[in-house]
Amino acid sequence: MGCATIAARGQPKVETGWDQRVNVYAENSGGLRTWGGSGNMDKFLKQLGDELGIPIVNEVSGDGQKIFSWEKHFDANFTHMDKRRNELTDDVLRNVAVQAGISFEREKEPTQVWFVTEEP
Numbered sequence: 001m002g003c004a005t006i007a008a009r010g011q012p013k014v015e016t017g018w019d020q021r022v023n024v025y026a027e028n029s030g031g032l033r034t035w036g037g038s039g040n041m042d043k044f045l046k047q048l049g050d051e052l053g054i055p056i057v058n059e060v061s062g063d064g065q066k067i068f069s070w071e072k073h074f075d076a077n078f079t080h081m082d083k084r085r086n087e088l089t090d091d092v093l094r095n096v097a098v099q100a101g102i103s104f105e106r107e108k109e110p111t112q113v114w115f116v117t118e119e120p
Helices: 041-052 082-100
Strands: 002-010 021-024 033-039 056-060 068-073 103-110
Touching: 002 041, 021 041, 021 082, 033 041, 041 056, 041 068, 041 082, 082 103
Parallel strands: 002 056, 021 068
Antiparallel strands: 002 103, 033 068
């Protein structure tokens, strides 16, 4: 069984200064910010995937442990995208790619699906 995923690839070019952040947004970089964070590329891509509602597979090269910061804007959350979800998701990924120096590609990855049930 497979599900839609996004692969992140390339050599990241993120800055580590306190005033250097990756802005995660679809159309409005000056819009309402809903959260920020800092961590390595794994943590960033996990949170980005959660916001977009699509798992992101980390295939970036280089120093994946480099710590950097990011801010997420209201329009980057999939629950606010409605009928424009595919278009706005692509906008978010394009904006992040320009800032972070990585690329994103939609893929079908084999994914295990687990079901938790209670015994009667």
